[in-house]
Amino acid sequence: xxxxxRTALISFALLTLLTGVAxxxxxxxxxxLTMPDQADGSLIRQHGHLVGSALIGQSFTDPKxxxxxxxxxxxTPYDAGASAASNMGPTNPALLAAVKARVAALRxxxxxxxxxxxxxxxxxxxxGLDPDITPAAAYYQTAxxxxxxxxxxxxxRRLVAQYTKPRLFGLFGEPRVNVLQLNLALxxxxx
Amino acid sequence: MTANGLLQIGFYLVVLxxxxxxxxxxxxxxxxxxxxxxxxxxxxxxxxxxxxxxxxAGQEMRWTEYARALxxxxxAGFVAVYAxxxxxxxxxxxxxxxxxxxxxxxxxxxxxxxxxxNWQGYGGETTMSYLTQMVGLTVQNFVSAAAGMAVAVALxxxxxxxxxxxIGNFWVDLTRSILYVxxxxxxxxxxxxVGQGVIQNLSPYRTVTTIQAxxxxxxxxxxxxxxxxxxxxxxxxxxxxxxxxxQLGTNGGGFFNVNSAHPFENPxxxxxxxxxxxILLIPAAFCHTFGAMVGERRQGRVILAAMVIIFIGFLAxxxxxxxxxxxxxxxxxxxxxxxxxxxxxxxxxKEVRFGIVDSALWATATAATSNGSVNSMHDxxxxxGGLVPLALIQLGEVVFGGVGCGLYxxxxxxxxxxxxxxxxxxRTPEYLGKKIEAFDIxxxxxxxxxxxxxxxxxxxxxxxxDAGRAGIANPGAHGLSEILYxxxxxxxxxxxxxxxxxxxxxxxxxxxxxxxxxxxxxxxxPVLAIAGSLAGKKRIxxxxxxxxxxxxxxxxxxxxxxxxxGALTFVPAxxxxxxxxxxxxxxxx
Numbered sequence: 001x002x003x004x005x006r007t008a009l010i011s012f013a014l015l016t017l018l019t020g021v022a023x024x025x026x027x028x029x030x031x032x033l034t035m036p037d038q039a040d041g042s043l044i045r046q047h048g049h050l051v052g053s054a055l056i057g058q059s060f061t062d063p064k065x066x067x068x069x070x071x072x073x074x075x076t077p078y079d080a081g082a083s084a085a086s087n088m089g090p091t092n093p094a095l096l097a098a099v100k101a102r103v104a105a106l107r108x109x110x111x112x113x114x115x116x117x118x119x120x121x122x123x124x125x126x127x128g129l130d131p132d133i134t135p136a137a138a139y140y141q142t143a144x145x146x147x148x149x150x151x152x153x154x155x156x157r158r159l160v161a162q163y164t165k166p167r168l169f170g171l172f173g174e175p176r177v178n179v180l181q182l183n184l185a186l187x188x189x190x191x
Numbered sequence: 192m193t194a195n196g197l198l199q200i201g202f203y204l205v206v207l208x209x210x211x212x213x214x215x216x217x218x219x220x221x222x223x224x225x226x227x228x229x230x231x232x233x234x235x236x237x238x239x240x241x242x243x244x245x246x247x248a249g250q251e252m253r254w255t256e257y258a259r260a261l262x263x264x265x266x267a268g269f270v271a272v273y274a275x276x277x278x279x280x281x282x283x284x285x286x287x288x289x290x291x292x293x294x295x296x297x298x299x300x301x302x303x304x305x306x307x308x309n310w311q312g313y314g315g316e317t318t319m320s321y322l323t324q325m326v327g328l329t330v331q332n333f334v335s336a337a338a339g340m341a342v343a344v345a346l347x348x349x350x351x352x353x354x355x356x357x358i359g360n361f362w363v364d365l366t367r368s369i370l371y372v373x374x375x376x377x378x379x380x381x382x383x384x385v386g387q388g389v390i391q392n393l394s395p396y397r398t399v400t401t402i403q404a405x406x407x408x409x410x411x412x413x414x415x416x417x418x419x420x421x422x423x424x425x426x427x428x429x430x431x432x433x434x435x436x437x438q439l440g441t442n443g444g445g446f447f448n449v450n451s452a453h454p455f456e457n458p459x460x461x462x463x464x465x466x467x468x469x470i471l472l473i474p475a476a477f478c479h480t481f482g483a484m485v486g487e488r489r490q491g492r493v494i495l496a497a498m499v500i501i502f503i504g505f506l507a508x509x510x511x512x513x514x515x516x517x518x519x520x521x522x523x524x525x526x527x528x529x530x531x532x533x534x535x536x537x538x539x540x541k542e543v544r545f546g547i548v549d550s551a552l553w554a555t556a557t558a559a560t561s562n563g564s565v566n567s568m569h570d571x572x573x574x575x576g577g578l579v580p581l582a583l584i585q586l587g588e589v590v591f592g593g594v595g596c597g598l599y600x601x602x603x604x605x606x607x608x609x610x611x612x613x614x615x616x617x618r619t620p621e622y623l624g625k626k627i628e629a630f631d632i633x634x635x636x637x638x639x640x641x642x643x644x645x646x647x648x649x650x651x652x653x654x655x656x657d658a659g660r661a662g663i664a665n666p667g668a669h670g671l672s673e674i675l676y677x678x679x680x681x682x683x684x685x686x687x688x689x690x691x692x693x694x695x696x697x698x699x700x701x702x703x704x705x706x707x708x709x710x711x712x713x714x715x716x717p718v719l720a721i722a723g724s725l726a727g728k729k730r731i732x733x734x735x736x737x738x739x740x741x742x743x744x745x746x747x748x749x750x751x752x753x754x755x756x757g758a759l760t761f762v763p764a765x766x767x768x769x770x771x772x773x774x775x776x777x778x779x780x
Contacts, residue, residue, distance in 0.1 A: 008263035011244045011362060020330035024432040027381045031391040039391045041425055041455065050399040053425055055388050055454040059405035076405040081396055081424035082317050083449040085540050087570040087691030089665035090517045091776050100523050116526035123539040126452035126567045132543040136533035171198060173460020174534045174546035183402060
């Protein structure tokens with residue numbers, strides 16, 4: 001029995017060195033040498049400052065900006081140090097109350113818009129950090145953003161179209177608009 | 192389903208089946224001492240490893256020795272993962288200065304990763320240091336997967352050999368699974384994932400100044416003006432290296448709290464496709480490995496066919512239910528219809544880049560295998576959509592199943608199917624020239640009956656206790672589903688969750704930890720016993736009374752047995768959970 005235990009201990013130690021030290025460090029080294037931007041989180045710099053990551057959403061509640069998905073992280077929405085989902089079930093009254101409140105907030109910010117609200121704008125994302133909204137959700141907001149910024153609606157719609165990423169090879173995933181990048185472009189346009 | 196949905200799923204299945212075959216044949220050669228020329232250069236490393244461990248690679252083991260080696264090895268892993276979590280506060284590679292993990296949570300996580308379950312009772316980025324993630328969790332991602340592969344190979348040898356006492360050498364099977372299969376595939380996948388944006392660094396978390404300040408969700412009443420947060424803390428870490436093996440080894444424990452829904456774990460549709468492929472790749476390939484090693488390739492394809500058919504059935508239900516959406520939300524003036532500009536459907540707990548198609552496909556794949564990673568939150572699925580992963584886990588993790596464990600689980604069902612057919616035609620059941628006798632069926636019955644006992648017994652226990660009911664997050668029938676899912680996931684070594692359940696308590700950490708332990712090791716031992724028993728039997732030639740097991744008829748029989756055993760066991764519980772909730776959801780509107 002002692003021989004079996006000794007073999008188990010030595011092999012576990014060696015496999016730990018191989019898969020827990022050598023392997024992750026090798027991947028880190030190759031990644032940092034060849035793809036440092038991606039390996040460090042696809043950070044966005046503006047005027048020398050870090051303003052976010054192209055992959056992580058931010059909280060936008062100002063009607064001048066495009067709003068993203070509702071986020072379930074705490075204590076603030078889009079807390080990228082503690083990702084979280086709502087985990088509310090489909091028949092949970094709290095979910096329906098939250099959706100109702102989000103619909104009301106969107107309507108209040110844009111009283112003339114009577115279109116049905118695209119579902120991704122009023123449901124919390126899985127990560128709490130979803131960087132994207134659907135093109136439908138972006139177009140739903142163009143009239144409001146254009147009015148508050150004094151921009152022609154067609155200009156804002158063109159910007160949305162420009163920032164819409166189609167499906168990869170027309171096949172994979174879903175068409176989407178990165179809210180942070182769209183809002184940065186919007187600020188650059190208004191300035 | 193949308194046309195794009197059919198295309199994405201069809202493409203996925205075709206690529207999977209095309210890759211599974213060559214990989215399965217390659218694995219068969221690895222485990223049969225016929226290493227292909229392109230990996231022979233690594234053999235000196237393998238030999239050196241055996242020398243250091245003082246393993247005689249040529250010495251074969253009886254099933255009892257094989258089981259003991261596996262259990263000692265797993266125990267070493269358990270102690271290491273537990274110790275790392277408890278001591279991480281004093282150890283290096285901990286830039287966020289995360290403290291010791293609580294004893295009950297550390298116990299749960301250690302069992303979870305050693306048993307290839309990877310249930311996450313903790314939030315990765317707020318709990319585990321980089322050292323714990325790398326040296327503790329990533330290691331178990333490799334070795335627990337490799338241990339499952341070794342057991343499957345031992346069982347295959349039981350069928351392939353005759354009149355012998357031994358079923359292979361555990362240390363050789365373990366080492367080769369890592370060195371020639373898991374490690375090279377993980378290296379490749381990890382680097383491709385970094386290219387897509389999955390992070391891989393050892394930096395402290397980064398603070399960025401956001402464009403607009405975020406409001407705190409709950410503010411003290413006397414605070415005026417309401418405080419806001421103008422910075423965002425971005426969690427960092429060596430994620431890609433762990434995610435690659437997490438997917439390939441059907442482990443599923445995420446680097447971050449929200450697993451593969453996190454944009455740093457799964458940033459693009461392409462990363463999603465590759466991670467999805469990695470979930471099913473080795474389990475599907477193992478069917479071909481089986482066929483090649485027993486010398487009858489059709490037998491492997493029969494098992495694969497049964498798995499694919501059950502998979503497609505469940506997938507269709509999940510896609511349909513999620514795309515249909517939530518009628519209560521539609522009634523609030525919300526547009527859930529699929530169009531060129533949105534995926535529509537039930538988007539609570541889902542990410543825009545994955546929409547409905549990729550989310551439901553992932554949920555089906557992760558539950559069919561014992562992977563358990565998620566790219567959307569199953570707790571927020573429609574009742575029928577959430578029933579799919581729940582029921583797939585309850586079938587015993589045999590529809591593809593975990594790397595290795597899926598195949599050995601399915602082979603146990605094959606024995607039962609052969610046994611039932613034998614009863615019907617009044618013949619001694621045979622499979623691949625081996626008589627299936629009382630001992631084998633007793634062991635098979637253990638493998639099939641222990642998980643339901645854990646699932647239903649555990650659920651009942653938790654429902655009776657205040658501490659169990661306290662974890663429920665959603666009211667009504669959904670609350671029952673949350674507990675049922677937790678015990679199904681633990682006993683099936685899956686690891687996904689209806690994550691609303693507050694399971695990071697002493698009560699659940701202990702109970703679920705025990706369920707994971709029994710669900711893993713009390714199945715492995717009888718499976719190895721079957722392997723030993725089969726290896727010792729004589730091979731008898733097929734006669735007129737032998738049931739052919741390589742026909743479409745047998746595929747249908749196997750599917751029927753898997754579904755019937757599952758249905759007979761779990762329909763009452765499912766009726767009280769998701770089915771009751773579905774009726775309630777439709778009844779309200």
